[in-house]
Amino acid sequence: MAAKELSDGIFEVQKSGKRFIGTKNAVPGSAVYGERLVEAEGDEYRIWDARRSKLAAMVLKKMTIPIKRDSHVLYLGAASGTTVSHVSDIVTDGLVYAVEFSPRTMRELIQLCDTRPNIIPILADANHPASYAHIVEQVDVVFQDVAQPNQAQIASVNCGQFLKNEGHLLLSIKARSIDTVANPAKVFKEEVKKLEKEFDTKFQIIKKQDLAPFHEDHLGLIAQMVLR
Amino acid sequence: MAAKELSDGIFEVQKSGKRFIGTKNAVPGSAVYGERLVEAEGDEYRIWDARRSKLAAMVLKKMTIPIKRDSHVLYLGAASGTTVSHVSDIVTDGLVYAVEFSPRTMRELIQLCDTRPNIIPILADANHPASYAHIVEQVDVVFQDVAQPNQAQIASVNCGQFLKNEGHLLLSIKARSIDTVANPAKVFKEEVKKLEKEFDTKFQIIKKQDLAPFHEDHLGLIAQMVLR
Amino acid sequence: MKIITWYGVLTLEDNVVVDCELFNKDVEELAEGLLQRNVAGAHPPEAGFDIRAPAISFYFVEDDREYDSLLRDVSIRAGKLRISRTNTPDMRIIQAVEALGDIDDAANALSERLSEWYGLHFPELGFSSEQLARFVKEHGARSNIPVDDAMFEKASSSMGAELPPADEELVKQFASNICDMYDNRHSIEESILRNMEEIAPNLTNIAGPLIGARLISMTGGLERLSQLPSSTVQVMGASRALFKHLRSRAPSPKHGLIFNHPLIKNSPWWQRGKIARALAAKISLACRTDVYSGELSPAIKVGLEKKVNSIKSSNPKPPARE
Amino acid sequence: MKIITWYGVLTLEDNVVVDCELFNKDVEELAEGLLQRNVAGAHPPEAGFDIRAPAISFYFVEDDREYDSLLRDVSIRAGKLRISRTNTPDMRIIQAVEALGDIDDAANALSERLSEWYGLHFPELGFSSEQLARFVKEHGARSNIPVDDAMFEKASSSMGAELPPADEELVKQFASNICDMYDNRHSIEESILRNMEEIAPNLTNIAGPLIGARLISMTGGLERLSQLPSSTVQVMGASRALFKHLRSRAPSPKHGLIFNHPLIKNSPWWQRGKIARALAAKISLACRTDVYSGELSPAIKVGLEKKVNSIKSSNPKPPARE
DSSP: OOEEEEETTEEEEEETTEEEEEEEOSSTTOOSSSOOEEEETTEEEEEOOTTTOHHHHHHHTTOOOOOOTTOEEEEEOOTTSHHHHHHHHHOTTSEEEEEEOOHHHHHHHHHHHHHOTTEEEEEOOTTOGGGGTTTOOOEEEEEEOOOSTTHHHHHHHHHHHHEEEEEEEEEEEEHHHHOSSSOHHHHHHHHHHIIIIISSSEEEEEEEEEOTTTSTTEEEEEEEEEEO | OOEEEEETTEEEEEETTEEEEEEEOSSTTOOSSSOOEEEETTEEEEEOOTTTOHHHHHHHTTOOOOOOTTOEEEEEOOTTSHHHHHHHHHOTTSEEEEEEOOHHHHHHHHHHHHHOTTEEEEEOOTTOGGGGTTTOOOEEEEEEOOOSTTHHHHHHHHHHHHEEEEEEEEEEEEHHHHOSSSOHHHHHHHHHHIIIIISSSEEEEEEEEEOTTTSTTEEEEEEEEEEO | OEEEOSSEEEEEETTEEEEEEEOOOOHHHHHHHHHHOOOTTEEOOOTTOOSHHHHHHTTSSSSHHHHHHHHHHHHHHHHHHHHHHHOOHHHHHHHHHHHHHHHHHHHHHHHHHHHHHHHTTOTTOOOOHHHHHHHHHHHOSGGGSOTTSTTHHHHHTOOOOOOOHHHHHHHHHHHHHHHHHHHHHHHHHHHHHHHHHHHOHHHHHHHOHHHHHHHHHHHTSHHHHHHSOHHHHHHTTOHHHHHHHHHHOOOOOSOSGGGGSHHHHTSOHHHHHHHHHHHHHHHHHHHHHHHHTOSOOHHHHHHHHHHHHHHHHHOOSOOOOO | OEEEOSSEEEEEETTEEEEEEEOOOOHHHHHHHHHHOOOTTEEOOOTTOOSHHHHHHTTSSSSHHHHHHHHHHHHHHHHHHHHHHHOOHHHHHHHHHHHHHHHHHHHHHHHHHHHHHHHTTOTTOOOOHHHHHHHHHHHOSGGGSOTTSTTHHHHHTOOOOOOOHHHHHHHHHHHHHHHHHHHHHHHHHHHHHHHHHHHOHHHHHHHOHHHHHHHHHHHTSHHHHHHSOHHHHHHTTOHHHHHHHHHHOOOOOSOSGGGGSHHHHTSOHHHHHHHHHHHHHHHHHHHHHHHHTOSOOHHHHHHHHHHHHHHHHHOOSOOOOO
16 A cells, blocks of 8 residues: 655555545544545545545646645635545645535534634635635635636635735636536636636636546636736 | 317317317216316316327327227237226227236226226236137237337237238337337337238238327337238 | 724724734634624725734734634634524424425325335225325224225225235334324424414415425525515426526426415416416515514505406416417 | 137137037136136137137127126136235235335435434534434433433534424424334334245345345346346346446446345455356346245355355455556
8 A cells, every 4th residue: 555645735545456546634533524544654544536526636637736735725615524624634734714605514514623623614605705804814725616607706806805926726617607508618718718817816827627527517727826 | 168079989179278189988977097087068088198198199190090989909018007998988889908918007907997898908918919819809900009129029929810801000119118229210110111021910001100299219100901 | 994803903004003902812702703793994804914913913812823723713613603593493494394395205105105015905995195004004904994994895805915914014014104204294384384474474474384485495594585586486496497498498487386376276377377477476575574574464465366366357268379 | 629718618620610618607717717727639719710709609698798798707807816816925025125115215315304404403413314313202402411421512512503392392203203214114124034034045045135135026026036147137226337338338237236245245346246246146046946946055155155255266456457
């Protein structure tokens, strides 16, 4: 059994002839959402399923994840914390501000926070960053995975408010949330154009990648903010 | 409310601006399978839903049904008797031999027979006409609606055994039962060719009609036996 | 200029923090503050403002480590407080009405199974659903049916197979379980009725308690429902038809959940579209009245009845067809 | 030449009926005759032979009308007799195992609903399914949980909302209903076990009572199951995968229902295909033995274990990947 670090805190693990990606478990012995735990070279890893996480899909699609061990991350669309828990594993010396809109979902996220010291749960609407600006500091990375029609705009206002200069935006664009009937490729193109030109913030796109077959009609995007 | 007889015992009924087909209820006041009952000119009709009956679909597809008031009909694939009950309405001076293979389904068919004097229920496999040749006489019409791969063959052996010379075969061919993956049009063509050439019985095809949209991938066929 | 943060109110001059009025360093108080603090004249931090530095320079916390851990505790506490407070009566109605739907599905599936199972023994019975379950629970095997029961004759001449005693016990237990589900359903329905009359008297008066509760459940709450345009209310629950409409330009669905309302169900087909529109409009009005006044306003129902009567009298006959 | 009909045996010479040995004109006897009569040397009527005419000319019936009505009565009676006799023990096992599946689906759906509903009140509990239902049935609201219960601490610091007494009653009734379903499930499972050991001891020994019963249910009976090739047994219950395979040339499914067998479930993935093949072969053998002898033959299981051990020892490692 061997583990190879692909980028800070993200590992490729081999087991029974198969390859997985995973993160080193910050709370050894316990799984968060039923994921498998495997031992490799004395450490325990939580297997990270790309079909359940856009971020894991980005890793498998060979996108270089700019999250460092000490990053402070603003996570928009935290849901019940499946992916947040892996980010929490990665930023052992950092912090995750996890924003989620639904109280029902937040209930589960909070139970996750109870077991991990580096997640700050925030029950708020990502459309209104002013409503959590009294809590969230300036961060190194904004990760966004929300199912709303104005995804590019939400990313822009949040990065404008919270992202450090030259910080990174990690964005998962869900075509169906923006337009249920249009061609996904066209939707992606328009959203990327908006990000580059339409708002006060300006981004340089580092990499774009369709997330199929892990997630249908989803685009993964990594960008650096060059101006706000 | 008006009723127009399209062919023996099959009526077009108008109600609230809509047109239906139906048969005159042989047991007034009671529905067989939840179908609607309507009054027209002093008679009660049972509305006949083409989506639930291949024979009704043939009527709506303008195929002339050769069943007469005094016909003796061999019905293969009687199921729980939805369509059989309408045929029983039509042949007021005739008889329906209703063959069904499944004991579970036959249970319901028998309860229908209990209420109607002109249905003879037969629990048997239509592949083996010899097993019911001691019960079934020579008939005017064979109607067949079975979901088996050798539909043309079943029709041929039964007509050979039971159909009077120049009697009629009414056949519903279900493409998916013959070949789950092939193109339905091709399946229909081959089955019809078999009927015309391959067996001892010879048929002259009177009319063929795709039964969509009432039944997808079903062909309705009316033929006359010219030789056995 | 004053700006507000989770730990205190900062005074800025030329973008430099010159003063800080710190809050009490108490998790409970800070958490309550996160939820409702409102300081006159103070604004949220502007874009790019670093809220962490002043917390340390004004000695609210000793270092980054304490900042992190205190903010975490406060946020978790605030989240828990908000959650315990968002559980309004709507939420319980939503769970109850969803439970009703789940019980219906389960009771239907199990009744159908009972019908197959008991049908081996007594296929002629012809009962289904609750009536079947009560019958099987009471009598068990055919042979126990008393002479004065209407089913006695059918039972005596049944074509069904024998039912051995062990299987009879099993089937009776199964039937009794289904009966309990119908009882349970009944209690839940009554409770929904009581609660709906209390929290949404007008919606209940117009839509009926069950359709009203389902509309609330579908939107996630009475307040959100009251904010929806009535054209949306009209098609709610018709999601499959709506989706098909969007995808394939099929005709737009005329009515969803409210299609089950007796006013629509009992009308001829050519009046239904218009009645649905009128009903949806009054439902929206009823919801807004429930949210803003909470008092029953009988005028809404009177208005609806008037409107429906006028639709009925101006459309007595089906439209002509080509 | 003699030919047999429902009313008697006809003697034909040169295609002319010269004699008829009539049966007793009794509905019950004629119906029994339809099911099992076998007359030495008599054949079914040939193609085109008119069986109606001799019945009248030999005075079995008076006219066509009597022919029709007697044949109808006899056929209905024969049908009823056959139906009451096809209800073999298999049929009851099939209904029981299908009921089990239906209860599982229903109990799962209702438990999930209970989890949402009770979760408003006590989200930290972390129980599900039967454990949750038993807990709610026993305790009801958080405040009733005794100090010595493991959940006492979680309950005291819960972020859940209050549960008014009326709602508590409702939730408890709902939970109790779910508990009854689990009890019911247990009784049915035990009955299947008993019946399976009786009617199919070998199948039960190889596949286990539940998988065995499901295989019987899927084919419609033990005898039909025993006639299937073992390659079919291997993929039974994988219909979705099988259908996909046929439609889109996707890889053929390796194992269906028998995938749940511990021998396969507890083996590493690269041995599963081979073990499934071996297991399916022994299941077929077991079914045939059950149908033809009905006696338990321990040799089948010994053979299976041998085969599985040989598969395991010749495939200790996963195949290399490119």
